Amino acid sequence: MTISTHVSGGGSHLPAPAEGLGWGRWAVIAVPFLFLLVFFLIPFLVVGGISLRDPMIARPPYGPLFEDGAFLGDLENYLFLLSDSLYITAYLNSLKIAAISTVLTLMIGYPMAYAIARSPEPRRSILLMLVVLPFWTSFLLRVYAWIGLLKGNGVINNLLLWLGVIDQPLVMLQTDFAVYVGIVYTYLPFMILPLYANLVKLDGSLLEASSDLGAGPVTTFLRVTLPLSLPGIVAGCMLVFIPVIGEFVIPALLGGPDTLMIGRVLWDEFFSNRDWTVASAVAIVMLVAVVVPILGLRRIAERVS
């Protein structure tokens, strides 16, 4: 008893200045934490709660979580996801599309980032601005513009017909091809910017040293430039891969009926089927499922640095 009062009294007395400093620090950290709490954690818990309930024809369309003090939640909705192959297929397909488009954006973005990083100063700023320029128009408008380009009597088909390269319009819209075009086009800046930020710091004398020691341009790239730019590659891949998994607008507008992506399934469950409980379960599973590849990329990033 005496000991505890003594300790608490001493504790409140001595580290007072440190506590004051701690308050200031907490206040700074609290802002983003509060933001995440209100706009991420609470909605997440709400959605998680809905996913445990039974569907019901009501408004909102789900039953209560507690009734007369009894917990009514169960994992039925999650089991339903396993029973219907649609969800697993959609998830795997999302992963596949995300992986392929990440590789494509990397292949296109790396040379662009490298060229920008290596160009002299006034031109470099202009090129960087050009990369960011598409953001000045709405993302939705730009995806709609692709419809105009890719559709049966769209710009590309008409041009090819007029040139005589083809005699029948190509079916491009509502295919996986169109989805890849849309995704790569939309997410390219997210690949280029972190890669550029990394490559611009690359010390030119390292490349000279490699050449001086007998390495040709290809070897220098593979042995020096590439390994040193790995952190940029990982950052760019994460910025493309993660949002593409949950991408909804591009597959909805450019994809066909067989372009199954988890984001689209989620939309359909919520707004077409009005099955909020299953939709919530899909949302939770998707979130958890995205964490797995992120952890994998994080591991690579840690090993690199």
Next chain:
Amino acid sequence: MAAPDTYPRPWRDQTDPPFIRIKSITKRFGDFAAVDDVSLDIWQGELFCLLGGSGCGKSTLLRMLAGFETPTAGVVEIDGQDMSRVPPFARPTNMMFQSYALFPHMSVEKNIAYGLQRDGLGRAEVAGRVAEMLKLVQLDGLAKRKPHQLSGGQRQRVALARSLVKKPKLLLLDEPLGALDKKLREETQFELMTIQDQLGVTFIVVTHDQEEAMTLSTRIGVMDAGRIVQVGEPRDIYERPGSRFVADFIGSVNLFEGEVEAAAPDFMRIRTAEGGILVPPEAGFGSREKVAVAVRPEKIRLSREAVGADNALTAVVEDYAYMGDCTVYKLKLPSGRVVSVTETNGFGAEPFTWDEEVHLGWPAAAGVLVRG
């Protein structure tokens, strides 16, 4: 009697063909000529220093030898081979960079092995030669460290080892000791000379530090504004500077401006504000030509009594700096000119002090006539 000098100095008689021939090489960046019509011959086994202030073109010249810059005009020949169309990775040269340029993602041993692996050498041979190199630069225990885990001096050694491991015909060193502190720099200078002597590799060192150039080199090429203004052994450059710039750039010097008054077979007299100054006869200077007499501070004798030297003046001690081994006096002449004189702090002599009147004198042979 002096011991016979057996040190090879092929540049003196020039019977052996030079190992590196730089033939009127020029490098322009836009309108600016960084290197302006430089010709230079360097012999096998030399430790040649390119000395000059920043922006004098010494680094550009070195980079043209390495192949990182393409000459606007002129040719570089190494061992009789024209290097014009040879890319850096195919040249028989290696370079030690000023920033060291160590690969940050590779360990010390991988950095050193990099060049050998590019030549496709076997694993065992690479390992053997890396170990040999690590021993030479005394880094045996640090093979697995990354560059950021090393001190500045250790990084400098890794860079040296990496550039030497391929046994290049020519090693180019860009300010190799620039990033080291003074004491480490002095130690490393002698190590560098020992290593060069052991391996017999030709070194070309770029430096702005004249002391370093003096200590290291067999010969020095002094550069100014893209041109080589004088090439010679350290002693020549110091004792017989060919121009006012060289005299002033290397060490400290007293310059007495004046004009040629009289020329006799065994001396010349120069009329200056301090009176007539005698210098050894020098060809190529006409009567009344504007010249300067360069006299090194340590060649002037100070005394409290009048001195019987070829050139004798009186002055007042304005200031002095006690340096330990020597004292540098700032002496004001009646003409108003301040000359510096270095006196060795030997044993027993009483030092001069402020406002003391002193006599100074130097033999005619101690002065050098330069234009300007």
